[in-house]
Amino acid sequence: MYDHAEILTIGAELLKGSTLNTNAQFLGRELTQLGFRVVAQTSCGDAIPEIAARLKDALNRSTVIVLTGGLGPTPDDLTREAVASYFQVPLVFSKEQFSNIRKYYRRHAKPAKRLIPELVRKEALYPENAVPLINRFGIALGFYLRQGRQWIFVLPGVPAELEKMFKQNIVRLLKKNFAELSAKPHLVVKMVGLSEPEIMTKLGRDFFDPPFEFGIYPAPGEVAIRIHAEKQSVIRQLKQKIKRRLGSSVYAYEEISLAEAIGKILTAKKQSLAAAESCTGGKLSAEITHVPGASLYFKGGITVYSNEWKENLGVPKHLIQAKGAVSPEVAWLLAEKVRLYAKSTYGLGVTGIAGPSGGSKRKPVGLVYISVAGPKHSKGGQHLFWGDREQVRTKAVKKALEYLWREIR
């Protein structure tokens, strides 16, 4: 049996789409990892009756409720007031948080601004029936309440503050009080090169018998599977089946990206990489360097966005004229030449038409040539990606990394 958890994110900026709700994702992932079944996530506006109504709904469904947002200093921030009003208790003042606020202003503000605005006193308030959660990363106090087996956590909406407070305070509290949950066995499988229906077909119907909790999550160019089961032995058996049926497409059995998986292999083998990209325009390099420590194996990348830059790298002008800048020959030479230039073990080359314009009947928008050059040989292929400019670019990046991964694994 699971305990239900839910997430309540508060603020007009979420409803109006001004802010992307990364807090909901962070909390969903954390609560799931702790072993809770997250049953709902709700965003509502900064109004006391709305917040109180959503809190009431949540208390009817869930054991653990995390509220974020609406703890700021301005009059439209009303989450403290809403929780206090729901429980019909007054707000009280945390001297400890206020001394933190004072320190914060001393450290961060320009001298002229070191006086704490009256408005900000509010940030140290919490409902009388709650336990304050000191915020050392910002100025808004958090707090939590316990009602029998139910827990309500109220945290600031600034993502960095929320994440640090959750990891440093809430995880410990929940692990201690829901010890039986944390232990639930699970399995993550991250794959490239297969679509969702292909994966389902390869797994086959018998895979799902006897039943267990299964989720399949497609993202551009890759698919993840996440499985939870009651026993570790079930997880072990499922992993064996997955290895046999999907193994050649699995790049990780953990929550890492393809670029991270590649980074691990290149670091372990002491090999290096360089990239020359046209239509992806820097996204391939950016994806590679998103991984901390990428400088250990990634020497550099060139966005060859003009024919001049392609020629400077060593792609002959006559070849571009004869075959076109979007051709398998150019992709191949980009990979070869950037590898030579960088003196790296591998070189990646990408050229294509990201759109929305620039396509033709023979070379439509979405056409991308990818090549990987290594110490022994080069490999490459032609792809026709579906979607708008950014989707074509994203899929081309993922496919280029897939080519590389198949070479080095």
Add this chain to the structure above:
Amino acid sequence: MYDHAEILTIGAELLKGSTLNTNAQFLGRELTQLGFRVVAQTSCGDAIPEIAARLKDALNRSTVIVLTGGLGPTPDDLTREAVASYFQVPLVFSKEQFSNIRKYYRRHAKPAKRLIPELVRKEALYPENAVPLINRFGIALGFYLRQGRQWIFVLPGVPAELEKMFKQNIVRLLKKNFAELSAKPHLVVKMVGLSEPEIMTKLGRDFFDPPFEFGIYPAPGEVAIRIHAEKQSVIRQLKQKIKRRLGSSVYAYEEISLAEAIGKILTAKKQSLAAAESCTGGKLSAEITHVPGASLYFKGGITVYSNEWKENLGVPKHLIQAKGAVSPEVAWLLAEKVRLYAKSTYGLGVTGIAGPSGGSKRKPVGLVYISVAGPKHSKGGQHLFWGDREQVRTKAVKKALEYLWREIR
């Protein structure tokens, strides 16, 4: 008076945090722009009773409800079934969508895979009381229902499909049926270089008198203001005030990115650009080339991720040794040298420490030097950005574009 709208996003991947809910942001922004007041956004799991219960809640609150997700081919996709069950009607089959699916398979799949899996037939089903919305960008049929003044739209969860279907079908339907909302005059102001409190101080209290609907939305490195008012004359007056008080930081009075604003100026002036970046690792180039038509002015970019690459571009080895790879001198030379290499009007240089490791007391994580070189002079500066690796990189990219924009505007 506003009409209330709300968003119902369906899928365990959202609750578990496997997927970031970009659809909620997209829909929130679109519905707000159409003039609706978005009062709630809810995510729930793929279960018929849950979806039906959330739909019932929404129908008690809102005039327009948009559901997305759970229209896929696998057995855990249950949104069609849930809506049909809520209205107690059967599902019927859309021949038109199925012929689209057939075309889709013919065009995209490898010859061996052109047979349509039985599973996929489900994607052409819709509740009998609904109007089908043909999906030309994917295989899942959408649909909508009308109940008096209330509208329910059900769209696929794949962001590209959702966005295209919303823009091509739903916007038109809503504009026609809620004409009084859409006409509402509004103003968008996009700014760089000022924080939210700085903007509020510069606007002053008198700006808000008499009252109107005002939203201020900070994003990494920039802030947007969105204003709605009853009369166009009010909007005109507010725009004049904003020009006087904030004008030097406004890069656009429309919904475009800073990179797009830069692209417009460079295209009009027939000037060109190149970039050499270290810590941003390709993200600066990627942001520039995200703009369609960037090849008109962007010659190329180099991710100088190793000292070797910096030296190859023309930064002297002894200078890197003396000053460090993260120094104002290196940023300046990156900008100058890439400008010379590209023979472009402008060159951008970025070097810094994105973290999480690599920082020191003198050069902490988040320290970034940025330089822009032009035909007349170079400008640059030192910045200390707060946040994790990706936040530091994103802020550095935005700041580099800000330097360039201030040079060329």
